[in-house]
Amino acid sequence: MSDANSVMSYLDNKIDEHREMMTRAVVKGGQVKDYAEYQRLCGVVQGLDFVKQTIADLAKRLETDPDDAD
Numbered sequence: 696m697s698d699a700n701s702v703m704s705y706l707d708n709k710i711d712e713h714r715e716m717m718t719r720a721v722v723k724g725g726q727v728k729d730y731a732e733y734q735r736l737c738g739v740v741q742g743l744d745f746v747k748q749t750i751a752d753l754a755k756r757l758e759t760d761p762d763d764a765d
Contacts, residue, residue, distance in 0.1 A: 703754045707747065714743045 717739050720726040727733045 699757055700754070703750055703757075706750055710743050710747050710750075714740055714747075717743070 717736050721733065721736045721740070727736065
C-alpha cells in the first residue's frame with residue numbers, strides 16, 4: 696500500500712468514526728438540546744459526507760494519473 700493510500704484510508708476511517716458519533720447523537724435525540732443543535736449536527740454530517748466523497752474522488756484520480764492530482 697502506498698503512502699497516499701495509507702493517508703486516504705486513515706482519513707476515511709476517521710471521518711467514518713466522527714460521522715457515526717454525530718449520527719448517533721441525532722438518532723438518539725436525547726443528546727440534542729434543541730432544533731438549532733439538531734440542524735448543526737445535520738450540517739456536520741453533510742459536511743463529512745462531502746469531504747469523504749472529495750477524498751474518494753482524489754484517490755480515484757491518483758490511481759488513474761498520479762501526476763495529474765493537482
